[in-house]
Amino acid sequence: xxxxxxxxxxxxxxxxxxxxxxxxxxxxxxxxxxxxxxxxxxxxxxxxxxxxxxxxxxxxxxxxxxxxxxxxxxxxxxxx
Numbered sequence: 001x002x003x004x005x006x007x008x009x010x011x012x013x014x015x016x017x018x019x020x021x022x023x024x025x026x027x028x029x030x031x032x033x034x035x036x037x038x039x040x041x042x043x044x045x046x047x048x049x050x051x052x053x054x055x056x057x058x059x060x061x062x063x064x065x066x067x068x069x070x071x072x073x074x075x076x077x078x079x080x
Contacts, residue, residue, distance in 0.1 A: 004049075012052060016033060035055045
């Protein structure tokens with residue numbers, strides 16, 4: 001089983017925040033993320049991963065206007 005460390009997860013969260021959240025300078029859509037940072041030593045669970053996925057989906061939808069099945073088809077086509 002692959003493990004995701006708190007450091008890697010928080011790095012991902014920060015990257016999502018740069019796009020979807022407040023970002024910095026001229027970046028960010030100003031939305032509130034549902035993904036929460038985790039403490040070193042915490043277990044990254046399904047809820048953490050699902051929340052990150054949902055935030056990524058929101059950013060993608062904002063950029064492309066794709067949602068629902070169109071989004072799932074895009075992910076399926078690009079998940080190699």
